[in-house]
Amino acid sequence: MGVQIVLGRLLPVLTILLAIVALWYAAVAPMNIRQSLDMAERAGAAVTPPDARERSNTSRWVLMANNPGEIARGYSLDRPRLPTPVQVGGELWKTTGEMALKGRAFSKRSLIYHGWITLQSTLMGFALGTLVGILGAVGIVYSRTMEMSVMPWAIISQTVPIVALAPMIIILSSQLGVEGRGLPKAIISAYLCFFPVLVGMVKGLRSPGREQLDLLQTYNASGYDTFLKLRLPASVPYLFTSLKIGIAAALVGTIVGELPTGAISGLGARILIGDQFGTPLAIWAALFAAAILAGILVTLIGWLQRKAMRRMGAGT
Amino acid sequence: MTVVKAENLSLTFQTADGPVHALKDVDLAIDKGDFVSFIGPSGCGKTTFLRCIAALETPTGGTLTVNGMSPDAARKARAYGYVFQAAGLYPWRTIAGNIRLPLEIMGYSKADMGERVERVLELVELGGFGGKFPWQLSGGMQQRASIARALAFDADILLMDEPFGALDEIVRDRLNEELLSLWARTGKTIGFVTHSIPEAVYLSTRIVVMSPRPGRIADVIESPLPRERPLDIRDSREFIEVAHRVREGLRAGHGDEL
Numbered sequence: 001m002g003v004q005i006v007l008g009r010l011l012p013v014l015t016i017l018l019a020i021v022a023l024w025y026a027a028v029a030p031m032n033i034r035q036s037l038d039m040a041e042r043a044g045a046a047v048t049p050p051d052a053r054e055r056s057n058t059s060r061w062v063l064m065a066n067n068p069g070e071i072a073r074g075y076s077l078d079r080p081r082l083p084t085p086v087q088v089g090g091e092l093w094k095t096t097g098e099m100a101l102k103g104r105a106f107s108k109r110s111l112i113y114h115g116w117i118t119l120q121s122t123l124m125g126f127a128l129g130t131l132v133g134i135l136g137a138v139g140i141v142y143s144r145t146m147e148m149s150v151m152p153w154a155i156i157s158q159t160v161p162i163v164a165l166a167p168m169i170i171i172l173s174s175q176l177g178v179e180g181r182g183l184p185k186a187i188i189s190a191y192l193c194f195f196p197v198l199v200g201m202v203k204g205l206r207s208p209g210r211e212q213l214d215l216l217q218t219y220n221a222s223g224y225d226t227f228l229k230l231r232l233p234a235s236v237p238y239l240f241t242s243l244k245i246g247i248a249a250a251l252v253g254t255i256v257g258e259l260p261t262g263a264i265s266g267l268g269a270r271i272l273i274g275d276q277f278g279t280p281l282a283i284w285a286a287l288f289a290a291a292i293l294a295g296i297l298v299t300l301i302g303w304l305q306r307k308a309m310r311r312m313g314a315g316t
Numbered sequence: 317m318t319v320v321k322a323e324n325l326s327l328t329f330q331t332a333d334g335p336v337h338a339l340k341d342v343d344l345a346i347d348k349g350d351f352v353s354f355i356g357p358s359g360c361g362k363t364t365f366l367r368c369i370a371a372l373e374t375p376t377g378g379t380l381t382v383n384g385m386s387p388d389a390a391r392k393a394r395a396y397g398y399v400f401q402a403a404g405l406y407p408w409r410t411i412a413g414n415i416r417l418p419l420e421i422m423g424y425s426k427a428d429m430g431e432r433v434e435r436v437l438e439l440v441e442l443g444g445f446g447g448k449f450p451w452q453l454s455g456g457m458q459q460r461a462s463i464a465r466a467l468a469f470d471a472d473i474l475l476m477d478e479p480f481g482a483l484d485e486i487v488r489d490r491l492n493e494e495l496l497s498l499w500a501r502t503g504k505t506i507g508f509v510t511h512s513i514p515e516a517v518y519l520s521t522r523i524v525v526m527s528p529r530p531g532r533i534a535d536v537i538e539s540p541l542p543r544e545r546p547l548d549i550r551d552s553r554e555f556i557e558v559a560h561r562v563r564e565g566l567r568a569g570h571g572d573e574l
C-alpha cells in the first residue's frame with residue numbers, strides 16, 4: 001500500500017526527469033560537435049571537412065554524419081558548449097560536498113559560500129517584499145484612494161525590466177553611502193517579490209463574501225475586528241500561494257542583482273565570472289545550485305503552508 | 317408589546333434601469349414572542365424587509381422602529397441575531413470557535429463564553445460537536461451551528477433569512493420541528509423569510525404574504541393553529557385551510573403573471 005503511494009507519486013516525476021535527461025544527452029552531441037572536431041584536428045585525427053572555417057559553415061548534422069567516430073568526444077570535453085548532466089553533477093559536487101568534506105565549505109571557491117551569500121539577500125528581500133506587499137494590500141483594500149493611486153504603479157513597476165533597473169539601484173545605493181551589496185541586492189529582490197504578495201493579498205483580503213461581512217455588521221463589529229477575525233484569516237491560503245511565487249521571484253531578483261560587473265560573490269556573480277572566464281561547467285553548476293536553492297525554499301514554504309492550514313482546520 | 321413597527325415603509329433602489337421599488341408602503345407590527353413568516357415570490361421584498369429590520373438596508377421612506385429605537389440603534393444595542401441562508405461558518409474555526417465569534421466581538425468574559433457555547437450547542441442538539449470543524453458536519457448540522465451562533469448572545473429577536481432553503485426536505489422538517497421547540501423554550505421573537513408554504517404555515521403565528529413590483533404586503537394571516545405543533549398537524553383541516561389562504565394571497569398578489 002505504502003509502496004504503491006510512493007510509486008504513484010514518484011513514477012510520473014521520474015518519467016519526466018528521465019525524458020529530460022535523455023533529451024539532454026541527445027542534445028550534447030550536436031551542440032558540441034564543432035568543438036569535438038576542433039579538438040580532434042588538434043590531436044592529429046583526420047576530420048571532414050579538414051578546414052575549420054569550412055566546418056563552421058557546415059550544418060551540425062552533416063558534421064556528425066561525416067565524422068561519426070568523433071561524436072563521443074563531445075561527451076568529455078573540458079569546456080563544452082553543453083556539458084552532460086554527469087559533468088554538471090561532478091562540478092556541483094566538487095564545489096559543494098567535496099569542499100565541505102575538506103572543511104572548506106565557506107571558501108570563496110565553494111558554491112555553498114556563494115549560495116549562502118545569495119540566500120541572505122534573498123531572505124532579506126523576501127521579508128522586505130512580503131512586508132511591503134502585505135501593507136500595500138491592506139492599504140488598497142481599505143482605502144479607495146490607495147487603490148486608485150498605488151495599484152497602477154505597482155503594475156507599471158513590474159513592466160520595467162529588472163535587468164535595467166538593477167545597476168541603477170546598486171550605483172544609487174553606493175552613492176548614498178551604503179556599504180556592500182547586501183542591501184541593494186535585497187531591494188532588487190524585494191522589488192520583484194512584493195508584487196505577487198500584493199496581488200494575492202488584495203484578492204485574499206477581499207475574499208469574504210457579502211453575507212460574511214453582513215454577519216459582522218449585525219454584531220456591530222469594529223473595522224479592526226473585521227480585519228483581524230475575518231479578512232486576515234480568510235487571506236491566509238492566498239498569502240501562502242503568493243509567498244511561493246514571491247520567494248522564487250526574490251531569488252531571481254538577487255541573482256540579477258549579482259550580475260552587474262563588480263560583484264564577486266553570490267551565485268549570480270559565479271554565472272557572470274564563469275561566462276567571462278569561459279568555464280561553462282561553472283555556469284551550469286551555479287545555475288543548478290540556484291535551481292536547487294529555489295526548490296528548497298519553495299518546498300519549505302509549502303511545508304509551512306500545510307502546517308498552517310492544518311492548524312486552521314483544513315481537511316486532509 | 318410591539319417589538320418591530322413599520323409604518324408606510326418604502327425602499328427604492330436606484331439602478332441603471334431606473335428606480336426599483338423593493339418595498340412600498342409596508343405597515344406591520346410584530347409583537348413580542350411572535351413567530352412571523354414572510355412569504356412571497358422573488359423580488360417581493362421579504363428579504364429586504366428583514367434586512368431593514370437588521371439595519372443592513374436603509375429605508376427611503378416611512379418609519380421603522382425596533383425595540384422602540386431606530387434599527388441602527390437596535391443593531392448597535394445587539395438587539396437581534398441574524399441567520400443567513402448559507403451557514404457562513406468560518407472554516408478556520410471549530411464549531412465552538414464559530415459560536416464564540418459574536419461573544420468575542422461583544423467582549424464577553426472567557427468563562428461566560430464557554431458556558432454559553434455549551435448551552436446553545438445543547439439547545440440546537442449539537443452537544444459534543446464543539447471541537448469539530450465545519451467541513452466535518454453535514455449541511456443541516458452547519459445550519460444548526462449558525463442558529464446556535466445567533467442565539468449565543470442575549471438578543472430577544474431572531475431574524476432568519478431562508479435558513480433552511482438549501483437543505484433537503486427531510487432535514488428541513490426536522491429542523492422546523494426543532495426550531496419550534498427552541499422558540500417555545502426561549503420565548504424569542506422570530507422573523508422568518510421562506511419560499512415554502514408548508515414551512516410558513518407550520519412555523520408561524522402570523523404569516524405575511526408579500527407580492528412583487530412593487531414589494532408590498534398582500535395579506536397578513538393570523539394562524540388559528542395552537543402553539544404546540546406536532547409534525548402531523550400538517551394533515552389537519554386548519555392547516556390545509558391556512559395553506560390555501562396563503563396560496564390564494566400569493567396568486568392574487570401575482571396578478572396575471574402566473
